[in-house]
């Protein structure tokens with residue numbers, strides 16, 4: 581018997597998450613001096629000065645275990661969001677919260693989850709790892725959410741429905757009343773998990789976020805992350821907001837130290853750094869307008885976005901455009917793994933990097 585036979589069948593043909601390419605990797609491969617990465621929706625301004633200070637200050641404490649459950653961070657988040665501490669679960673990225681939700685709420689071999697297609701791949705990957713069926717509902721032609729078809733896929737065995745808003749990779753955000761109405765129409769035991777990873781970039785946020793409805797909707801879970809606006813992608817920090825009975829269950833089974841000491845203090849410092857957060861927002865909102873206009877000018881079809889990235893369809897083969905940009909030192913995101921072969925996604929960055937991208941794209945398209 582080969583050792584592979586002791587691996588569960590769904591693991592044997594499991595294809596891993598496809599991450600954005602790294603700067604070092606591309607520098608080496610094409611012998612480039614300068615490479616810009618506009619592929620993973622990271623904060624364009626780098627690390628927050630307050631976060632850097634907090635990391636230096638707490639470096640000498642890393643020989644200790646963290647406190648279990650990240651109590652200081654939960655308290656800070658509770659004040660920041662005006663949500664009771666008991667409703668907050670901190671995780672090693674929101675990826676950990678997705679994993680916990682699936683394992684706590686869905687019974688392997690019995691229950692299912694419902695997602696849109698295309699959507700963020702972690703939902704189906706983690707469901708598969710857990711032996712949970714994933715039901716996929718194709719987005720409308722304009723990438724809006726087909727609620728009617730989605731509700732049609734839901735049954736008594738649907739543990740949860742995942743909705744990303746603003747959506748990745750499209751940038752689309754539905755009006756908040758649509759989500760409220762869906763929450764009310766799901767079976768009592770089905771959770772509506774709303775992934776608000778990019779909600780910080782939506783303007784005005786209250787038109788799109790369900791945060792203020794958390795106390796009124798008993799089956800609502802909201803996911804948030806420190807990886808995007810707060811600039812902590814490499815430290816891994818995210819959280820979920822949910823009813824207290826569910827938060828209790830997640831916290832009981834969660835690995836006790838999955839949020840490390842530095843991530844916790846960095847998260848608290850990031851919440852405090854108003855100038856950094858405001859500068860990031862201004863950069864993204866301005867950059868979104870500028871890039872969108874420039875992409876149009878170059879003959880690309882651009883999707884309206886409430887996030888810190890743009891989905892666009894170039895007038896030439898997306899694969900060719902992606903490869904040529906890569907060789908000139910600009911990494912953006914091809915969307916083959918999302919089934920959107922003709923589209924590309926670009927993260928919004930500083931004016932300098934945005935314009936570098938546009939110049940290189942112009943050279944590919946008209947050069």
Ligand SMILES: *Cc1c(COP(=O)(O)O)cnc(C)c1O
Nearest residue numbers: 673674675700748777805807818
């Ligand atoms: C980036 C992103 C996240 C954040 O994941 P972390 O594990 O917190 O880094 C979550 N959901 C979506 C849809 C994302 O694009």
